[in-house]
Amino acid sequence: MKRLLFVDDDARVLSGIADDLALPELEWQVELAATPEEALERLDDEDYDAIVTELGMPLTLLTEARERHPTVARVIVGERPAGAKALDALAIAHQFVSKPLSVTELAALIDRTMAIHRLVTDPKVHAAAGELDHLPPRPETYAAVTRMLNDPNVSLKAVAARIGEDLAIATQLIKVVNTPFFYRGERIRTVLAAVQRLGPARVRDLVLTLELERIPATKCGAFSMAEASSHGLAVANLARQLAPGIADEEDAFLAGLLHDVGETVAALQLPVRFGRALTARRTRRLPDNTVERAHLGATHGELGALLLALWGFDYDLIAAVAHHHEPWITAGPKVGLTDLLCACELLVEGIDESSATHRQGLAWLRERGLYDRVMGPWSQALREQGARLAV
Ligand SMILES: [Fe+2]
Numbered sequence: 001m002k003r004l005l006f007v008d009d010d011a012r013v014l015s016g017i018a019d020d021l022a023l024p025e026l027e028w029q030v031e032l033a034a035t036p037e038e039a040l041e042r043l044d045d046e047d048y049d050a051i052v053t054e055l056g057m058p059l060t061l062l063t064e065a066r067e068r069h070p071t072v073a074r075v076i077v078g079e080r081p082a083g084a085k086a087l088d089a090l091a092i093a094h095q096f097v098s099k100p101l102s103v104t105e106l107a108a109l110i111d112r113t114m115a116i117h118r119l120v121t122d123p124k125v126h127a128a129a130g131e132l133d134h135l136p137p138r139p140e141t142y143a144a145v146t147r148m149l150n151d152p153n154v155s156l157k158a159v160a161a162r163i164g165e166d167l168a169i170a171t172q173l174i175k176v177v178n179t180p181f182f183y184r185g186e187r188i189r190t191v192l193a194a195v196q197r198l199g200p201a202r203v204r205d206l207v208l209t210l211e212l213e214r215i216p217a218t219k220c221g222a223f224s225m226a227e228a229s230s231h232g233l234a235v236a237n238l239a240r241q242l243a244p245g246i247a248d249e250e251d252a253f254l255a256g257l258l259h260d261v262g263e264t265v266a267a268l269q270l271p272v273r274f275g276r277a278l279t280a281r282r283t284r285r286l287p288d289n290t291v292e293r294a295h296l297g298a299t300h301g302e303l304g305a306l307l308l309a310l311w312g313f314d315y316d317l318i319a320a321v322a323h324h325h326e327p328w329i330t331a332g333p334k335v336g337l338t339d340l341l342c343a344c345e346l347l348v349e350g351i352d353e354s355s356a357t358h359r360q361g362l363a364w365l366r367e368r369g370l371y372d373r374v375m376g377p378w379s380q381a382l383r384e385q386g387a388r389l390a391v
Pocket residue numbers: 259260300324325345
């Protein structure tokens with residue numbers, strides 16, 4: 001039985017939902033607190049799994065709850081704020097649930113939030129990640145640019161200037177945007193020109209790629225940062241192309257870039273054990289996640305999710321990264337970002353039925369209808385293109 005605490009000063013709003021959630025088949029125990037003070041008292045005295053409140057309630061309630069009870073999942077019923085407030089809100093709540101919403105949808109969302117929340121507070125995952133303060137710091141230029149893009153009053157010139165403050169990134173960026181992969185026109189010579197031609201969102205994502213490449217994960221000989229980076233970009237580009245009808249295109253690109261960031265964490269924090277895991281993974285006899293759990297105590301998805309949570313990323317992205325090889329763990333009723341990432345990972349690697357990881361993923365994606373809808377036609381198109389090139 002899971003215990004939820006609803007906090008609602010206007011009892012009409014949430015109590016209706018609370019009554020519905022108390023259905024015996026959902027196995028929730030739902031309690032109501034009328035004021036933030038009462039809610040905090042009850043959190044201090046008893047064990048709850050999640051606290052659910054409305055956006056109208058004082059945010060200090062959730063900041064306090066985070067301080068005093070970090071293991072309780074925090075859910076806000078209401079639209080995710082846009083603009084400058086969006087990032088602050090993300091730091092406070094794990095999940096935003098917009099209205100109107102069916103009870104089963106809300107229950108599934110809370111379940112999912114709690115699953116991810118447990119994952120990032122799981123001592124096994126923490127042990128595999130080692131000292132948390134030794135993890136790579138948050139990519140600051142990316143975070144700053146994201147904040148600026150959320151503000152409609154910020155000019156492209158200001159965005160370019162902020163990127164320019166990080167000289168190493170700016171230099172690399174100019175180099176990368178001039179490769180045929182991104183741009184085939186006249187040579188781009190300034191960050192501002194890159195922002196104007198490719199669009200600020202694309203440039204921001206490239207900045208993130210470059211910041212990830214800076215992580216010095218060189219202690220593990222079997223792991224190549226350059227390969228990891230080009231693999232991330234390949235999955236990101238494919239995910240964006242296949243996203244329509246499944247997920248937001250920009251979210252898909254970002255998830256693709258970050259999906260294997262946990263491998264970088266493993267290479268950095270546990271180089272010897274991760275090296276052994278990579279060798280064992282090459283036989284493809286067991287699913288990669290089984291091998292990684294045996295060698296590291298956690299999977300690269302889980303380690304990536306932990307890092308992204310510490311960096312303050314959105315929970316949907318964290319869920320997708322955590323379970324891109326096991327989407328069934330937190331999949332909702334609708335096909336979504338996690339399924340898409342799983343599919344793109346297999347397509348970029350090249351579908352291989354002799355791999356246990358691929359067999360597991362394919363079985364799931366066939367069940368979800370994603371294989372017939374997207375993957376089959378895509379592989380067929382690639383094969384035909386290959387045949388044409390070979391002639
Ligand atoms: Fe992966």
